[in-house]
Amino acid sequence: xxxxxxxxxxxxxxxxxxxxxxxxxxxxxxxxxxxxxxxxxxxxxxxxxxxxxxxxxxxxxxxxxxxxxxxxxxxxxxxxxxxxxxxxxxxxxxxxxxxxxxxxxxxxxxxxxxxxxxxxxxxxxxxxxxxxxxxxxxxxxxxxxxxxxxxxxxxxxxxxxxxxxxxxxxxxxxxxxxxxxxxxxxxxxxxxxxxxxxxxxxxxxxxxxxxxxxxxxxxxxxxxxxxxxxxxxxxxxxxxxxxxxxxxxxxxxxxxxxxxxxxxxxxxxxxxxxxxxxxxxxxxxxxxxxxxxxxxxxxxxxxxxxxxxxxxxxxxxxxxxxxxxxxxxxxxxxxxxxxxxxxxxxxxxxxxxxxxxxxxxxxxxxxxxxxxxxxxxxxxxxxxxxxxxxxxxxxxxxxxxxxxxxxxxxxxxxxxxxxxxxxxxxxxxxxxxxxxxxxxxxxxxxxxxxxxxxxxxxxxxxxxxxxxxxxxxxxxxxxxxxxxxxxxxxxxxxxxxxxxxxxxxxxxxxxxxxxxxxxxxxxxxxxxxxxxxxxxxxxx
RNA sequence: GGCCCCAUCGUCCAGCCUGGUCCAGGACAUCGCCCUUUCAAGGCGGUAACACGGGUUCAAAUCCCGUUGGGGUCACCA
Numbered sequence: 001x002x003x004x005x006x007x008x009x010x011x012x013x014x015x016x017x018x019x020x021x022x023x024x025x026x027x028x029x030x031x032x033x034x035x036x037x038x039x040x041x042x043x044x045x046x047x048x049x050x051x052x053x054x055x056x057x058x059x060x061x062x063x064x065x066x067x068x069x070x071x072x073x074x075x076x077x078x079x080x081x082x083x084x085x086x087x088x089x090x091x092x093x094x095x096x097x098x099x100x101x102x103x104x105x106x107x108x109x110x111x112x113x114x115x116x117x118x119x120x121x122x123x124x125x126x127x128x129x130x131x132x133x134x135x136x137x138x139x140x141x142x143x144x145x146x147x148x149x150x151x152x153x154x155x156x157x158x159x160x161x162x163x164x165x166x167x168x169x170x171x172x173x174x175x176x177x178x179x180x181x182x183x184x185x186x187x188x189x190x191x192x193x194x195x196x197x198x199x200x201x202x203x204x205x206x207x208x209x210x211x212x213x214x215x216x217x218x219x220x221x222x223x224x225x226x227x228x229x230x231x232x233x234x235x236x237x238x239x240x241x242x243x244x245x246x247x248x249x250x251x252x253x254x255x256x257x258x259x260x261x262x263x264x265x266x267x268x269x270x271x272x273x274x275x276x277x278x279x280x281x282x283x284x285x286x287x288x289x290x291x292x293x294x295x296x297x298x299x300x301x302x303x304x305x306x307x308x309x310x311x312x313x314x315x316x317x318x319x320x321x322x323x324x325x326x327x328x329x330x331x332x333x334x335x336x337x338x339x340x341x342x343x344x345x346x347x348x349x350x351x352x353x354x355x356x357x358x359x360x361x362x363x364x365x366x367x368x369x370x371x372x373x374x375x376x377x378x379x380x381x382x383x384x385x386x387x388x389x390x391x392x393x394x395x396x397x398x399x400x401x402x403x404x405x406x407x408x409x410x411x412x413x414x415x416x417x418x419x420x421x422x423x424x425x426x427x428x429x430x431x432x433x434x435x436x437x438x439x440x441x442x443x444x445x446x447x448x449x450x451x452x453x454x455x456x457x458x459x460x461x462x463x464x465x466x467x468x469x470x471x472x473x474x475x476x477x478x479x480x481x482x483x484x485x486x487x488x489x490x491x492x493x494x495x496x497x498x499x500x501x502x503x504x505x506x507x508x509x510x511x512x513x514x515x516x517x518x519x520x521x522x523x524x525x526x527x528x529x530x531x532x533x534x535x536x537x538x539x540x
Numbered sequence: 541g542g543c544c545c546c547a548u549c550g551u552c553c554a555g556c557c558u559g560g561u562c563c564a565g566g567a568c569a570u571c572g573c574c575c576u577u578u579c580a581a582g583g584c585g586g587u588a589a590c591a592c593g594g595g596u597u598c599a600a601a602u603c604c605c606g607u608u609g610g611g612g613u614c615a616c617c618a
Contacts, residue, residue, distance in 0.1 A: 057617075057618045092618065160615090171541070226543055231616050241617075263612095264612075326553070328553090330552090330554055368569085414580090427579095475577080504578060
């Protein structure tokens with residue numbers, strides 16, 4: 001193999017992965033080739049660092065699928081002492097945006113899936129933005145043209161559209177009809193030189209077949225008759241994904257391509273490209289696709305897909321990472337907890353054990369996991385997260401500065417109740433604004449308004465007679481009071497709860513009142529008593 | 541439609557390669573009970589699945605074939 005790549009000489013000095021092998025195994029359910037050790041052609045003696053990448057295209061919001069595939073790549077790289085790179089595939093000039101690219105990098109950092117090389121961190125194989133690598137693609141296209149593995153196609157959009165219509169009408173399989181396939185070299189050169197627009201297509205020998213080796217699925221066979229003469233170079237002189245991904249993976253020393261299942265049908269084209277260039281192909285491993293509840297590929301119409309949404313909802317990156325990992329393999333030994341941090345996931349991860357069924361993205365389980373992670377945070381850490389979270393400007397909610405000292409006092413009251421950081425307001429609003437009373441709100445206290453008023457006044461009087469507020473001291477006294485008044489303890493507390501907070505589900509009442517302050521608490525009790533003694537008693 | 545991938549509780553995963561220990565295990569959700577000033581959290585318990593049909597075998601969730609079902613893909617998007 002060519003020894004020109006800068007990484008190749010360095011590779012042999014890198015430590016072998018923990019397994020002692022290159023980490024690549026093939027599994028085949030149908031052929032019984034389970035876990036057969038496999039050495040990629042470039043894996044000399046299996047002393048080779050794993051180099052993996054994610055190659056998102058910067059269009060639209062940062063996608064949860066990118067995080068999913070990114071996580072598995074990250075785990076695999078870390079586990080094998082290799083490198084994880086980020087490459088931006090911005091060859092679609094009409095759809096790529098710098099803002100989207102920035103959000104991809106921002107969310108990878110938010111998730112703490114650090115990449116060793118990328119547009120913003122650099123690396124030995126840069127640039128890591130395909131729009132800045134056009135010289136490479138031109139050079140390699142020329143190589144293919146010279147070898148006769150590709151050809152210029154001068155067909156117009158209109159002709160192609162017409163061709164497809166006819167194929168459809170005739171119920172023929174769609175695909176390029178080969179009009180320009182055998183254009184004489186001279187004519188091709190001449191028309192190109194004359195400035196005529198063209199694309200470059202792969203020239204596929206329709207007679208053969210290509211086998212794609214997939215770590216999880218074994219051998220997948222494709223007949224060349226089914227493979228279209230794929231466009232490699234667009235008329236705007238930008239490469240298509242197929243060319244760019246192969247050239248870059250080679251130039252960047254990528255050893256394992258872990259990507260989504262939707263790429264399987266185009267993989268034979270990639271394999272053929274590697275062959276045309278005379279390069280060994282990397283190991284392919286196609287990961288399952290995240291699904292909507294109806295099992296279609298996850299989409300933003302049916303499921304939140306933007307990582308920004310998850311962040312704005314107050315999901316912890318630890319929880320999302322944990323959850324995504326669970327959608328594909330089982331870090332658990334089958335007895336007990338499913339809460340794992342990235343270190344534990346890395347230790348338990350096994351690429352060849354990734355499950356193939358497309359997992360339905362279950363927000364409910366994510367929320368549970370988020371609650372688990374929230375509860376595992378120390379009070380200070382939780383307070384920090386809340387302060388930071390509330391300070392962020394989200395599109396639908398301006399950031400707000402909270403008093404860290406106050407938040408630290410509230411956290412013990414709400415931490416085990418919260419599933420998402422965004423619930424801060426609903427748990428604590430009564431600390432910040434006056435309550436708006438409604439008689440229906442008292443219904444759960446199961447007492448008539450005059451009775452409620454009497455109870456609330458008694459509670460206020462009792463608390464007014466002691467210094468300060470102290471839930472340890474006041475609770476027994478209030479229970480006592482309930483007995484003396486002949487009402488249920490629960491009803492008394494519910495009446496107070498609604499009076500002080502305006503709602504029937506709140507953090508622990510007496511502790512909340514301590515934080516609210518005695519003056520405000522008593523004022524609310526008395527205001528509620530007054531409110532309840534007014535108007536039609538039957539209203540409740 | 542062609543090609544390709546997939547198939548265990550409602551959902552996520554374990555078991556399948558190396559058939560018997562599986563009247564199938566864990567987690568989320570759900571239901572019930574306990575704890576409890578609400579809501580949570582926590583504890584205990586319950587309901588719930590091997591898609592179907594053939595084979596191979598003494599024995600199949602596990603191996604083979606087929607059917608059905610689901611998904612992906614068929615662009616000068618990735």
